[in-house]
Amino acid sequence: MQKQAKFGIGIGIIVISLGFLAWLGYGESKTYYHTIAELQTLSGTARAHRIRVGGTVEPGTIKRISGRVNFVLAGEGKLLPVSYVGSEPLPDTFVDKSQALVEGSLENDGSFVAEHVQAKCASKYEAAPGGDPQPDSAKPGKT
Amino acid sequence: MDVFGSFALLLAFLCAAYAFVGGIAAILTRHPLLVKSARQAGIATCGLIFLATASLVYLFFSDSYWVSYVVSHSNRDLSNFYKIAALWSGQEGSLLFWSFLLAVYVFSVLLVYRNKNGELMPYVGVVLAGVQIFFLTLNNFVASPFKVLAAPAANGALEIFTRADGNGLTPLLQYPEMVIHPPNLYSGYTGFTIPFAFALGALLARYPGEKWIHLTRKWTMIAWCFQTMGILLGAHWAYAVLGWGGYWGWDPVENASLLPWLTGTAFLHSVMMQEKRGMMKVWNVWLVFTTFMLCILGTLLTRSGVVSSVHAFAQSSIGNYFVGFLVLVFAVCFVAYVKNRDYLKSENQLDSMISRESSFLFNNLILLVSCIAVLSGTLFPVFSEWFSGSRISVGAPFFNKVNIPIGLLLLFLTGVGPLLAWRKTSTDSLKRNFGWPLLLGLFTGVVVFVFGVRDFFSLVCLMLCVFVTTTIGMEFFRGARVIRSRSGASFLASAVDLTMRNTRRYGGYIVHMGMVLIFVGLAGAAFNRDAQKDMQPGSTLDIGRYRLLLQGFDSKAEKNYTSERMIVEVWRDNKPLMMLYPERRFFQTNEQSGTMVAIYSTLREDLYVVYAGQNPDTQAPVIHAYLNPLVKWIWLGGLVVVLGTLVTLLPNRRAVLVLAGAPERSAAQQPQSLAPSVALREGHD
Numbered sequence: 001m002q003k004q005a006k007f008g009i010g011i012g013i014i015v016i017s018l019g020f021l022a023w024l025g026y027g028e029s030k031t032y033y034h035t036i037a038e039l040q041t042l043s044g045t046a047r048a049h050r051i052r053v054g055g056t057v058e059p060g061t062i063k064r065i066s067g068r069v070n071f072v073l074a075g076e077g078k079l080l081p082v083s084y085v086g087s088e089p090l091p092d093t094f095v096d097k098s099q100a101l102v103e104g105s106l107e108n109d110g111s112f113v114a115e116h117v118q119a120k121c122a123s124k125y126e127a128a129p130g131g132d133p134q135p136d137s138a139k140p141g142k143t
Numbered sequence: 144m145d146v147f148g149s150f151a152l153l154l155a156f157l158c159a160a161y162a163f164v165g166g167i168a169a170i171l172t173r174h175p176l177l178v179k180s181a182r183q184a185g186i187a188t189c190g191l192i193f194l195a196t197a198s199l200v201y202l203f204f205s206d207s208y209w210v211s212y213v214v215s216h217s218n219r220d221l222s223n224f225y226k227i228a229a230l231w232s233g234q235e236g237s238l239l240f241w242s243f244l245l246a247v248y249v250f251s252v253l254l255v256y257r258n259k260n261g262e263l264m265p266y267v268g269v270v271l272a273g274v275q276i277f278f279l280t281l282n283n284f285v286a287s288p289f290k291v292l293a294a295p296a297a298n299g300a301l302e303i304f305t306r307a308d309g310n311g312l313t314p315l316l317q318y319p320e321m322v323i324h325p326p327n328l329y330s331g332y333t334g335f336t337i338p339f340a341f342a343l344g345a346l347l348a349r350y351p352g353e354k355w356i357h358l359t360r361k362w363t364m365i366a367w368c369f370q371t372m373g374i375l376l377g378a379h380w381a382y383a384v385l386g387w388g389g390y391w392g393w394d395p396v397e398n399a400s401l402l403p404w405l406t407g408t409a410f411l412h413s414v415m416m417q418e419k420r421g422m423m424k425v426w427n428v429w430l431v432f433t434t435f436m437l438c439i440l441g442t443l444l445t446r447s448g449v450v451s452s453v454h455a456f457a458q459s460s461i462g463n464y465f466v467g468f469l470v471l472v473f474a475v476c477f478v479a480y481v482k483n484r485d486y487l488k489s490e491n492q493l494d495s496m497i498s499r500e501s502s503f504l505f506n507n508l509i510l511l512v513s514c515i516a517v518l519s520g521t522l523f524p525v526f527s528e529w530f531s532g533s534r535i536s537v538g539a540p541f542f543n544k545v546n547i548p549i550g551l552l553l554l555f556l557t558g559v560g561p562l563l564a565w566r567k568t569s570t571d572s573l574k575r576n577f578g579w580p581l582l583l584g585l586f587t588g589v590v591v592f593v594f595g596v597r598d599f600f601s602l603v604c605l606m607l608c609v610f611v612t613t614t615i616g617m618e619f620f621r622g623a624r625v626i627r628s629r630s631g632a633s634f635l636a637s638a639v640d641l642t643m644r645n646t647r648r649y650g651g652y653i654v655h656m657g658m659v660l661i662f663v664g665l666a667g668a669a670f671n672r673d674a675q676k677d678m679q680p681g682s683t684l685d686i687g688r689y690r691l692l693l694q695g696f697d698s699k700a701e702k703n704y705t706s707e708r709m710i711v712e713v714w715r716d717n718k719p720l721m722m723l724y725p726e727r728r729f730f731q732t733n734e735q736s737g738t739m740v741a742i743y744s745t746l747r748e749d750l751y752v753v754y755a756g757q758n759p760d761t762q763a764p765v766i767h768a769y770l771n772p773l774v775k776w777i778w779l780g781g782l783v784v785v786l787g788t789l790v791t792l793l794p795n796r797r798a799v800l801v802l803a804g805a806p807e808r809s810a811a812q813q814p815q816s817l818a819p820s821v822a823l824r825e826g827h828d
Contacts, residue, residue: 003493007493014512015508018516021545022516025541029539029540029541033524089753089765092736093735
């Protein structure tokens with residue numbers, strides 16, 4: 001019985017300390033996903049969270065200014081001005097009409113400052129007649 | 144060929160259905176002819192799947208642009224090498240490829256054991272056929288790769304038409320790793336079906352003893368080895384292709400491949416408890432069930448975009464089938480367990496905190512905690528939406544916080560576990576086994592601290608690496624010394640002889656050594672640096688000891704793409720070293736571009752140079768350079784792991800003499816008097 005208790009304590013310590021670490025990491029990295037329409041209705045602390053938004057890049061809005069890239073994301077009929085300030089170069093797939101996912105925070109004026117941008121090309125070839133529409137998977141490289 | 148392929152798949156489905164139903168009938172009636180026919184139906188299923196796969200490959204090679212899947216994933220100018228990769232670059236093809244690899248395993252198992260284990264094999268055959276039925280259902284009725292392009296003709300009837308050329312393969316997939324990475328990972332995923340089928344079959348049949356474990360050990364090792372290679376090749380692909388300077392980003396798809404690896408690794412270790420001491424039977428059965436379910440979940444995550452959908456990317460309905468299958472598998476496993484749980488009663492109890500058993504126990508515990516952490520982090524967006532309504536995702540800090548300490552604990556156990564005795568280890572043997580390793584580990588700590596390593600985890604990691612290496616080295620040294628004292632052969636020859644006498648044990652040490660090398664590489668990540676700069680011909684960029692001098696550009700039209708290269712001269716410590724050519728490729732067919740990273744790799748560090756596009760203001764080209772210490776050790780470690788696994792699969796060279804009384808007692812306990820037993824102990828630990 002005493003042995004069992006010893007094992008119990010050992011296991012308990014490991015699980016609890018790892019759980020604590022998980023909780024710390026969760027607090028540090030949790031990111032709320034919102035749609036563009038939801039962003040405009042957020043208030044209070046919800047505006048201060050780390051936020052992730054997805055949308056389509058409005059054609060012709062990508063403006064590269066030194067140190068940042070400005071563009072407009074569209075979704076559900078709403079527009080969101082985004083300013084990308086990250087150091088990584090934008091992905092090759094980031095072009096007009098591509099689907100983009102930006103991560104960062106909401107500014108007081110309703111614009112969005114992004115630190116990360118992921119993008120996926122809008123499928124150039126629409127569904128071939130008779131064939132299935134064949135959107136690439138989100139991460140085309142990873143089969 | 145498309146019609147041929149479709150029919151082959153349909154027939155395969157029917158054969159699998161027969162193997163399943165006939166197999167159950169065979170189990171119930173025990174009629175030998177039924178047993179035989181069910182087995183042969185299983186073999187026929189595999190043959191038909193081979194034919195279907197071959198016909199899809201043929202369609203790619205013959206540029207058959209009336210088949211929808213071929214149009215979507217190939218074009219005429221695509222090299223033959225990548226036409227093979229195109230087979231698994233999309234949904235339909237990769238599901239067929241799953242069936243194909245599974246068929247390879249099933250075919251081998253049914254053939255190898257056709258006249259053996261008569262009580263068990265019908266059950267195994269039924270389970271295997273059940274899994275095949277699921278994938279064949281997808282191949283036939285949900286995501287057929289043989290769909291043709293058709294359009295309504297003037298008279299209203301559908302008419303097949305042919306496109307002049309295909310849409311081409313995604314540039315990201317046009318890399319050599321992408322031709323070998325998916326087959327490896329998939330072989331790992333599918334391979335775990337075999338131990339799963341044996342475990343479930345043995346449970347259903349109430350098959351006596353631990354025989355199913357002996358039967359599946361090699362299959363499990365093979366699957367595990369493929370999976371390890373698959374994960375590392377995937378990491379290498381991400382490193383060499385995606386151009387962000389890293390190899391692991393805790394992306395859902397990466398996590399999906401890691402999950403079954405974690406439980407599979409736990410399973411490989413904990414079965415030894417069952418073999419040796421008749422313990423952990425319930426645990427083992429559930430570990431292998433879980434591993435199989437995580438393989439299915441991994442396929443689900445990669446194929447359906449369940450998690451990516453949270454990132455607002457495309458979603459596919461195929462996920463529902465997988466969820467349904469997972470629920471079914473779980474239900475079957477659960478019922479089988481509840482009905483037969485008395486058969487899994489443990490024969491022994493844990494004796495001591497410091498024993499081989501407890502080291503396995505803790506190894507399993509933390510692997511499982513890691514698995515749960517990765518799984519919950521990956522699925523967090525899905526669950527948080529169910530429970531709280533808001534979709535919350537967690538990122539790298541979450542995964543790192545949990546998994547770095549876990550990794551270090553595992554590394555520690557890698558060194559300690561194999562040297563602890565079963566049941567109970569004496570303080571004396573602890574001193575003898577761990578004195579030197581501990582001392583050398585601490586010494587390393589001091590040295591690297593003096594050399595400026597201040598990152599806590601990296602410091603601990605490097606200390607542990609030396610600690611584990613020393614314990615493994617001492618094991619080889621002791622054993623080889625004994626053999627040498629008898630045979631007089633050279634030390635190296637004695638070490639090889641030692642390994643070949645007990646391949647399982649010493650192969651295991653080699654695998655552990657590979658993991659140590661991988662950890663050395665991971666420890667380097669804390670010291671990654673990068674620099675980015677607008678460049679003109681003649682301008683330079685300094686990073687670490689290196690200086691990059693941009694000499695100019697060239698541009699070349701290849702068959703399938705146009706490439707634009709930077710010509711960069713690399714200087715190290717003010718001496719010219721070599722040329723690097725970071726490159727951007729533009730693919731005409733699908734108007735996408737790709738990056739080719741130029742890497743100068745040494746054991747000390749990787750110089751990783753990316754042509755990062757043009758600066759929007761000045762139109763000046765931008766270089767993004769990274770200096771990543773020790774990365775090469777990861778890939779080397781991978782090779783060592785594979786080598787070690789191959790060694791464990793070899794049969795022992797000669798019949799092993801067992802000294803009386805030795806097995807229960809660790810030889811290391813009394814290395815002088817019992818020394819021969821180090822080398823000659825029975826081959827199972």
